[in-house]
Amino acid sequence: MTQSISRRTLLRSAPAAIVGTTSAALLTHPGVAQAISAAEPATRGDAYGDWSAVTYLPLQCQKQRIVNEQAVRTTPYADFLDTDLSVPSASAKAIQFGPLDPGEAPTPSAQNLNRLIDPSFKTKDNGYAVLGGQMAYAQSRIVMPGVTTDMFKWWFTWHPVEKERYMLWFPQAHIDTSVADPARLKDTSLSYEKRLFNNPNRIQEWIGPSRLDAIIHFSEPAALGFDAQALAREGFTASASAVCYATPAPDIPFTLMVHIARDTSAGMELFSRYWIGAHADMARFANAEKAPSMLQHIGFNEQVAEMTAYEMSVHDMTEFNHLARILPGIHHAFG
Incomplete structure (x- = not known):
């Protein structure tokens, strides 16, 4: 049964729903990426070239770092808590000059999911946009x-078991995580897919200055609209893709999240997409028709959607580049 929902409760759960918080908007726009300093480039010998240290975080994230450092200090993972964040300078600059052009921002249709894996399809590595006034979009x-x-697959079966593991991923933004059936997630006799898929994962984290409390339903890519044969043909062997629900409204899908990965000679290549909000192309997911009124109720308008899209782009860029930095060592120690 749907829980009672209010503007206040969903503001604590919907990503970057910062309606009425003028001070937060001032703090975060133009935002994190524009405050990334190139004065302290990280030493990263790869194809991206210059790296930049992330030198701005919302106050909420600064406080979360202190809490997380204390939580992780007494765990076996303490040596892997690295609070120095860095991103490719080109990626940071790519989102500093506004959203993608409308023609470059795909809707969440199954057709557009499959365009993503079409080798002839070209798009920017990083970007964000607003679709139809009530959907935020980010890509990387x-x-x-x-x-x-x-x-990558090991990480998604290992980190949800304890919140301290989740904190390692983004020490300034990740708060808590849990999974519906931890025993199944830890059962190494099962495949990755049987452990993770249809085993709901509740997460709490900061997206910019706003707290997200959501339930992630990881699923087979085909259930989301992907052509499984096309994925295999193009070498994609890992997926952590899902439909997400706000905890106060656990029956209303408000986000389609895509993470598909393949191995290359340069390292793992990860494509990520986030469609957050309401759109007609979400109709293939049960109860999606309820999302527009839910979002309208809490004031999720075009301005809020744009802020959400931007902050999600920054968050994704930061957390996955940080995961790239720390995952080999963590996997070696605990995998």
Whole structure:
């Protein structure tokens, strides 16, 4: 049964729903990426070239870092808590000058999912946009030297078991995680897909200055609209893709999240997409027709959608580049 939902409760759960928080908007726009300093480039010998240290985070994230450092300090993972964040300078610059052109921002249709894996399809590595006034969109392509799809799949069955593991991924933004059936997730006799898919994962994290409380339903890519044969043909052997629900409204899908990965000579190549909000192309998911009124109720308008899209782009860029940096060592120690 749907829980009672209000503007206040969903603001604590919907990503970057910062309606009425003028001060937060001032703090985060133009935002994190524009405050990334190139004065302290990280030493990363890969195809991206220059790297930049992330030197701005919302106050909420600064406080979360302190909490997470204390939480991780007494765990076996303490040596792997790295709070120095860095991203490719080109990626940071790519989102500093506004959203993608409308023709470059795909809707969440099954057809557009499959365009993503079409080798003839070309698009920017990083970008964000607003679709139809009530849907935020963000995209990224990240190459992870030293990371394999096997490591990636291991990570998604290892980190949700304890919130301290989740904190390692983005120490300034990740708060908590849990999974519906932890025993199944830890059962190494099962395949990755049987452990993770249809085993709901609740997460709490900061997206910019706004707290997200959501339930992630990881699924077979084909259930989301992908052509499984096309994925295999193009070498994609790992997926952590899902439909997501706000915890106060666990029956209303408000996000389609795509993470598909393949191994390359340069390292694992990860394509990510986020469609957050309401759109007619979400109709293939049960109860999607309820999303527009839910979002309208909490004031998720075009301005909020744009802020959400931008902050999601920054968050994704930061957390997955950081995961690329820390995953080989963590996997070696605990995998």
